Amino acid sequence: MSSRSFRVDLVDNKNCICTCGKTIIYHIPCPHVVSCISELRQSHYNYVSQYYSLDNYKMTYADPFHNIPDRSTWAQHDPSSGIHPLLPPNFRRRSGRPRTNRFRNTMDEGISQSNRKCGACGIVGNNKATCPTRLVLSFKFFI
Template sequence: MALKVLTEHTARSMKCSIEWNSDTGYEVLEGHFRHVVDLPRQTCSCRAWMLKGIPCPHAIAALHHKRLNPMDYISQWYSRDTYIKTYSYFIQTVLNLKMWPPSTNPTVIPLEVRKMPGRPKTVRRKEASEPK
């Protein structure tokens, strides 16, 4: 999944133009938008790199400009070793509901079901790709 996202971002990064900014690193222009990329801190002003852990198109453009491999900047959470460590332990089952301690919180009562106004539909709406 991470490699698929990285290849999509790499294709988008080819449309970006790069300007050096000595204060924060790089300014990357994508269309009418300007993003600031800081490679040492691994941040971008679009925030996609920090949220996903996969370099965004702006960061990939800056990495290619410095001749660095974007694969080295993918978060360790996407690695095979981390995946194997996650599922290496036995997951304990949850105790039966009857064994739980009683709660002092008020019970949540569901809303009453109301009949919606208007005449009910009798024919199913078909998709555009289905024959009529």
């Protein structure tokens, strides 16, 4: 469970705003909005953007797709006419393992570690390295 709270504003039957920001980015209700709408016993389908409607989906693929012409009809590379060859980008790869581009979400939140007990004193909230009683005990041994 997440310990964060989010504010949900249901403006009208078509618009909703959540402080998590997912409704604005994806144009579909986030889980917080769906939870609020289900409490009101309404359908969350009313809050999905028109981008995802069946009519807009059909209009996306209504125009024909143009095939790439045969390679013999392509223009030749001629710098005098302004047609330059398409070259790969001029950069070098970094050494080592590439960095991942993973977007974290609510499932990646870890369980809070505050319920662990200290191995030396048994008190919740510290460990052996930071145990205040252990520091007192070690000081007595030096005396």
